[in-house]
Amino acid sequence: MLPFTIEPTPTPTPAAVRDAALVDPGFGKLFTDHMVVVRYNAAQGGWVDARVTARAPIPMDPASSVLHYAQEIFEGMKAYRLADGSTALFRPDANAQRFQASATRMAMPHVPQDLFIAAVEQLVTIDTDWFPKVEGGALYLRPFMFASEVFLGVRPALEYLFITIASPVGAYFNGGGAPVTIWASQNYSRAAPGGTGAAKCGGNYAASLVAQAEATAQGCDQVVFLDAATRTWVEELGGMNLFFVFDDGSIITPPLTGTILPGITRDSIITLARDLGMSVREEPYAFDQWRDDANSGRLRETFACGTAAVVTSVGTVKDPNGSFTIGGNQSGPVTAALRSALVSLQRGDAPDPHGWVHRVG
Structure with missing residues (x-):
């Protein structure tokens, strides 16, 4: 499996600011300090350059394939804080397998299961302080992949980015569990x-x-x-x-x-x-x-x-x-x-x- 280069953000969110935001995180509006990025390049033999780095905008050429032909897939999963203070994922192997099935349908390369799970684990580990303490709170994880090759032509791309970001979340629906x-x-x-x-x-x-x-x-x-x-x-x-x-x-x-x-x-x-x-x-x-x-x-x-x-x-x-x-x-x-x-x-x-x-x- 690819080794990960760990590059912690030089400007982490101050603890007081982070903790105040976690009191009421909502759903999908708040994001942690880091992301995981892995590149795919067919000419280089596949997956290369796995990094844990500061969450930041993605540089993108206007001719990037995803913007024109929509080769893009994603997963949704959560990490949980357990009663003993440790953290856990729920069935990440199933998410990895579904990600591969989605990739097959969209003519995209497979992310190996061990690389997929390792990417998620790396992000949970480095941003462990972002778990919200609200009822039902969790760290929502969004692994996604898109065609990053710069070209205009209808064929599967030869370059991709696999990225994972994390969002502290509370309840998805308002209303306290009402139907x-x-x-x-x-x-x-x-x-x-x-x-x-x-x-x-x-x-x-x-x-x-x-x-x-x-x-x-x-x-x-x-x-x-x-x-x-x-x-x-x-x-x-x-x-x-x-x-x-x-x-x-x-x-x-x-x-x-x-x-x-x-x-x-x-x-x-x-x-x-x-x-x-x-x-x-x-x-x-x-x-x-x-x-x-x-x-x-x-x-x-x-x-x-x-x-x-x-x-x-x-x-x-x-x-x-x-x-x-x-x-x-x-x-x-x-x-x-x-x-x-x-x-x-x-x-x-x-x-x-x-x-x-x-x-x-």
Whole structure:
């Protein structure tokens, strides 16, 4: 594996300023002092020059390939402060593997798993004082890669930058854990068969923003997308996977058919639910059925999950034809149990039979 050159910032944020900012970090607005940068150059044989350095603007030529052809991918993950004061990552190997899968789809080079994890560990170690002490606080980590070669031509680039930055965060949604309201988009699609839906690339999120703006205008917190071909089947939110809990205790989540991002939180929830004796099925679920089951009471809970928001109840769904409410617009017991099981594991407060908690240092 590449050795890392450590170049601590000569102007670290003063402790008093940092600690004041960490009292209420919000989400994705505050950043730590450092970043990790690794270059890829095909002519030099691949990955070179791994550095931990001061967080700073990235020099970029206006002909950089990413600005024209959008070869870009990223990951979202968190580091946690455990009860004993140590720090840990949650399933970083899964993030590294998904990063490689995204790279394959976007015709980009793979970042080796050990290099990916080492980059994240280096950043957590050097910026360990940036962990917020707020309830649910964590260090949100954003590894990303983009085509940096300077050229105008439609082909995969030959040069890339792999960078990791960190942001101290609190809760993703305001409202103290209250169920969110979501808008069912009828006019826009997030992904189509054969497209990039299963890759974590910026283009998928850019395509979702107009629908998210529509949701916001309707007083909703998030947008839910239906399948592009028939607008029949529920797929996912703009940044989270969905689960449906029924009156018999069973759970359904839409299957991974190539148009849905394979969420690591989604996979963890499926495993934890089965560990708790719950029946989980990955199968299609129609939007009309969602409405009917909610109105009849057969559907008791709906929740969304992802690295940023963890596990969040969905209370109301709106579309141009009206709205429906799930479980009295209250967070249900299954949602609460699964969230508790996941958070307890991530924070090191519960046994880790699957070996998911990765201690740093």
